[in-house]
Amino acid sequence: xxxxxxxxxxxxxxxxxxxxxxxxxxxxxxxxxxxxxxxxxxxxxxxxxxxxxxxxxxxxxxxxxxxxxxxxxxxxxxxxxxxxxxxxxxxxxxxxxxxxxxxxxxxxxxxxxxxxxxxxxxxxxxxxxxxxxxxxxxxxxxxxxxxxxxxxxxxxxxxxxxxxxxxxxxxxxxxxxxxxxxxxxxxxxxxxxxxxxxxxxxxxxxxxxxxxxxxxxxxxxxxxxxxxxxxxxxx
Amino acid sequence: xxxxxxxxxxxxxxxxxxxxxxxxxxxxxxxxxxxxxxxxxxxxxxxxxxxxxxxxxxxxxxxxxxxxxxxxxxxxxxxxxxxxxxxxxxxxxxxxxxxxxxxxxxxxxxxxxxxxxxxxxxxxxxxxxxxxxxxxxxxxxxxxxxxxxxxxxxxxxxxxxxxxxxxxxxxxxxxxxxxxxxxxxxxxxxxxxxxxxxxxxxxxxxxxxxxxxxxxxxxxxxxxxxxxxxxxxxx
Amino acid sequence: xxxxxxxxxxxxxxxxxxxxxxxxxxxxxxxxxxxxxxxxxxxxxxxxxxxxxxxxxxxxxxxxxxxxxxxxxxxxxxxxxxxxxxxxxxxxxxxxxxxxxxxxxxxxxxxxxxxxxxxxxxxxxxxxxxxxxxxxxxxxxxxxxxxxxxxxxxxxxxxxxxxxxxxxxxxxxxxxxxxxxxxxxxxxxxxxxxxxxxxxxxxxxxxxxxxxxxxxxxxxxxxxxxxxxxxxxxxxxxxxxxxxxxxxxxxxxxxxxxxxxxxxxxxxxxxxxxxx
Numbered sequence: 001x002x003x004x005x006x007x008x009x010x011x012x013x014x015x016x017x018x019x020x021x022x023x024x025x026x027x028x029x030x031x032x033x034x035x036x037x038x039x040x041x042x043x044x045x046x047x048x049x050x051x052x053x054x055x056x057x058x059x060x061x062x063x064x065x066x067x068x069x070x071x072x073x074x075x076x077x078x079x080x081x082x083x084x085x086x087x088x089x090x091x092x093x094x095x096x097x098x099x100x101x102x103x104x105x106x107x108x109x110x111x112x113x114x115x116x117x118x119x120x121x122x123x124x125x126x127x128x129x130x131x132x133x134x135x136x137x138x139x140x141x142x143x144x145x146x147x148x149x150x151x152x153x154x155x156x157x158x159x160x161x162x163x164x165x166x167x168x169x170x171x172x173x174x175x176x177x178x179x180x181x182x183x184x185x186x187x188x189x190x191x192x193x194x195x196x197x198x199x200x201x202x203x204x205x206x207x208x209x210x211x212x213x214x215x216x217x218x219x220x221x222x223x224x225x226x227x228x229x230x231x232x233x234x235x
Numbered sequence: 236x237x238x239x240x241x242x243x244x245x246x247x248x249x250x251x252x253x254x255x256x257x258x259x260x261x262x263x264x265x266x267x268x269x270x271x272x273x274x275x276x277x278x279x280x281x282x283x284x285x286x287x288x289x290x291x292x293x294x295x296x297x298x299x300x301x302x303x304x305x306x307x308x309x310x311x312x313x314x315x316x317x318x319x320x321x322x323x324x325x326x327x328x329x330x331x332x333x334x335x336x337x338x339x340x341x342x343x344x345x346x347x348x349x350x351x352x353x354x355x356x357x358x359x360x361x362x363x364x365x366x367x368x369x370x371x372x373x374x375x376x377x378x379x380x381x382x383x384x385x386x387x388x389x390x391x392x393x394x395x396x397x398x399x400x401x402x403x404x405x406x407x408x409x410x411x412x413x414x415x416x417x418x419x420x421x422x423x424x425x426x427x428x429x430x431x432x433x434x435x436x437x438x439x440x441x442x443x444x445x446x447x448x449x450x451x452x453x454x455x456x457x458x459x460x461x462x463x464x465x466x467x468x469x470x
Numbered sequence: 471x472x473x474x475x476x477x478x479x480x481x482x483x484x485x486x487x488x489x490x491x492x493x494x495x496x497x498x499x500x501x502x503x504x505x506x507x508x509x510x511x512x513x514x515x516x517x518x519x520x521x522x523x524x525x526x527x528x529x530x531x532x533x534x535x536x537x538x539x540x541x542x543x544x545x546x547x548x549x550x551x552x553x554x555x556x557x558x559x560x561x562x563x564x565x566x567x568x569x570x571x572x573x574x575x576x577x578x579x580x581x582x583x584x585x586x587x588x589x590x591x592x593x594x595x596x597x598x599x600x601x602x603x604x605x606x607x608x609x610x611x612x613x614x615x616x617x618x619x620x621x622x623x624x625x626x627x628x629x630x631x632x633x634x635x636x637x638x639x640x641x642x643x644x645x646x647x648x649x650x651x652x653x654x655x656x657x658x659x660x661x662x663x664x665x666x667x668x669x670x671x672x673x674x675x676x677x678x679x680x681x682x683x684x685x686x687x688x689x690x691x692x693x694x695x696x697x698x699x700x701x702x703x704x705x706x707x708x709x710x711x712x713x714x715x716x717x718x719x720x721x722x723x724x725x726x727x728x729x730x731x732x733x734x735x736x737x738x739x740x741x742x743x744x745x746x
Contacts, residue, residue: 035314036312036313036314036329036332037314037332037335038314039313039314039315040314040315040328040329040332040335040336040624041314041332041335041336043314043315043326043328043624043626043627044328044336044624044625044626044627045627045628046627046628047627047628057335058335077271078271078274079270079271079272079273079274079275079276079278080274080275080278090628091278091626091628092630093275093278093279093630094271094275097271097272097275100272100275100276100292100293101275101279101630103292106638106639107638107639108638108639108641109638109639109640109641110640110641110642111640111641111642111646113650115640115642116642116646116647116650117650117651117653117654119642119647119650120647120648120650120651120654121651121654123647123651124651136654137654148640152640180643180644180647181644182644188647188648189648278626278630279626279629279630280626280629281625281626281629282625318623325625326625326626327619327623327624327625328623328624329623330617330622330623333617333621333622333623333624336622336624346614348515349515351610351611351613351614352606352607352610354610354613355606355607355609355610355613356606358609358613359606359609370599371599371602371603371606372515372516372518372603372606373515373516373517373518373519373599373603374515374516374518374519374561413619414618414619414620415613415616415618415619416616416617416618416619416623417616423609423613424609424612424613424616425608425609425612429605429609432605433598434601434602434605436602440595441587443586443587443591443592444587444591444592444595446518446565446568446595446596446599447517447561447564447565447568449515449516449517449518449559449561449565
């Protein structure tokens with residue numbers, strides 16, 4: 001036997017040779033078998049299949065509509081179900097099992113120093129503009145830091161300041177107050193209270209820490225509600 | 236209440252969430268539900284999943300092995316079936332439904348005769364070194380052939396043989412088992428007969444007995460004679 | 471063997487003693503078969519493959535194959551190829567030489583003096599190799615004939631991927647917040663301690679200096695004389711240089727390189743190289 005002739009034996013997945021027989025001469029398989037066929041076809045198909053598509057793949061004389069009906073009934077209450085999408089059918093995970101299909105990983109991370117400081121400044125000075133935050137911190141506030149705080153829903157945009165350029169201001173949110181157990185930002189402790197609680201280095205001068213500032217008069221009263229998207233454009 | 240007095244409370248006691256509940260305190264769902272879970276998980280994945288992977292996705296205290304057992308029984312004789320591959324399980328269409336699947340058939344890269352033979356030798360003789368494969372085939376094994384089998388994930392490097400030169404060995408993978416519908420390499424067809432006939436001896440005999448080895452193989456472009464260990468240094 | 475040579479046109483079964491056959495047709499077909507074999511030599515995977523193919527003409531179980539006859543068949547094949555001016559790869563010629571050697575040893579009475587494996591052992595191993603190769607071919611073909619994934623067994627066509635959600639929970643307590651604020655508001659108070667590198671003479675520097683100088687100072691010399699130039703006037707610098715130099719002399723004394731002496735409390739410390 002030559003190398004060439006053996007190849008076909010090894011590789012050539014021999015096709016079932018019954019294709020020449022007129023399929024119409026044979027009765028269709030029993031409905032249970034048809035149901036198995038539909039089951040296999042729907043399982044292996046990458047797309048939902050219509051009854052017509054199923055019929056085209058199944059032997060002559062089959063009743064895919066009935067087979068689908070029986071299959072739907074069989075999978076009633078199972079972990080997967082046969083679902084109709086448009087006029088086509090497909091296997092889908094049962095809705096009450098969908099929670100298994102996602103894995104959630106929760107990562108605990110400490111807020112960065114920049115974010116903590118920015119948050120503290122907003123809490124103590126709100127409403128405060130970005131420029132003011134930068135002045136207090138002595139460094140530029142990165143867009144990422146504010147974005148992060150806004151995404152965490154601890155900070156939101158406040159009213160625009162009625163000063164040249166109408167800069168947006170930042171305020172803390174209800175979520176922030178909830179998280180930190182505060183009724184209002186005015187409840188943030190002042191220096192003397194912190195020191196009394198032994199939380200501060202005694203070297204902190206008495207005038208170093210202010211109680212939260214009152215709202216500034218010059219803030220724009222018109223809350224336009226829209227986050228000042230343009231604010232970030234200069235970044 | 237002053238904010239300060241509340242501080243310690245806030246600090247030591249983060250807001251209670253459902254996540255803190257010890258899952259071990261809850262009994263696992265009934266085995267019928269576990270079976271549905273395994274059904275949903277195995278249906279959703281195209282790759283086989285091990286019992287461990289299943290357990291990781293199911294609620295605490297579940298017994299996926301038992302659930303799989305029940306599921307296997309349930310799908311007996313269906314159009315799809317639960318198959319075991321190594322330690323893992325997967326849904327596959329029943330082989331007798333293959334005639335319906337012609338359009339589903341993936342056009343597979345035609346394996347050369349050299350690759351087919353090399354694959355069989357690795358499967359039946361594993362773990363086997365390149366020198367042993369060459370001894371059996373009587374020709375040098377090209378790097379391309381092994382590369383192809385490794386790329387298809389049918390073959391991987393096994394442990395190095397503790398003989399002079401510490402040659403790398405090759406073994407077949409779970410993907411191989413899955414592809415050929417084998418539960419384990421022990422289920423290779425005719426394995427025990429071949430072993431009984433002494434035909435699975437792959438040791439390279441002493442010099443006097445050795446039949447000359449042909450050094451050429453058509454698809455070998457880089458044969459420098461040395462096994463391509465450097466290609467697989469991570470093993 | 472699942473198939474015999476009769477399926478392959480150029481491997482028509484050759485009747486026993488084919489060469490001696492009177493039947494012209496058989497002779498012609500046998501010759502054609504040989505020629506086809508030769509022309510098709512590119513289709514063989516080396517000499518062992520060719521030997522396996524040739525062995526089939528013996529129509530016997532590979533276990534009972536006549537290696538002598540096989541060697542003759544192979545050598546005839548090579549001869550034929552030469553006649554037809556077909557260039558054979560070196561491997562085939564190496565195998566021919568090996569088989570010629572084996573043949574001669576099989577024909578000669580065994581030499582009790584000869585070292586290494588006997589001709590029978592070599593023949594038996596060749597037969598084993600052919601049988602094993604044949605077995606592996608059949609195994610490969612059985613393997614490929616299985617219900618393969620993607621050909622007769624199918625995986626889920628539309629797998630539902632597992633969604634991987636990553637949620638990051640940031641931790642920050644009120645304390646962190648207030649400390650951060652306090653830090654900002656009292657920034658000026660917390661001036662970090664800046665180390666004055668200019669006014670510090672390190673022990674490493676001192677060691678180097680004393681080691682160099684001690685060779686010249688054969689007699690007792692005051693420690694103060696070892697201070698580097700320009701470090702004696704400024705009190706801070708002098709203090710640093712003195713401390714470093716003193717530490718360095720202690721280290722060198724520990725190493726046995728010098729000796730230290732102090733006549734009384736607060737009196738000058740003197741050092742000298744330790745006499746050999």
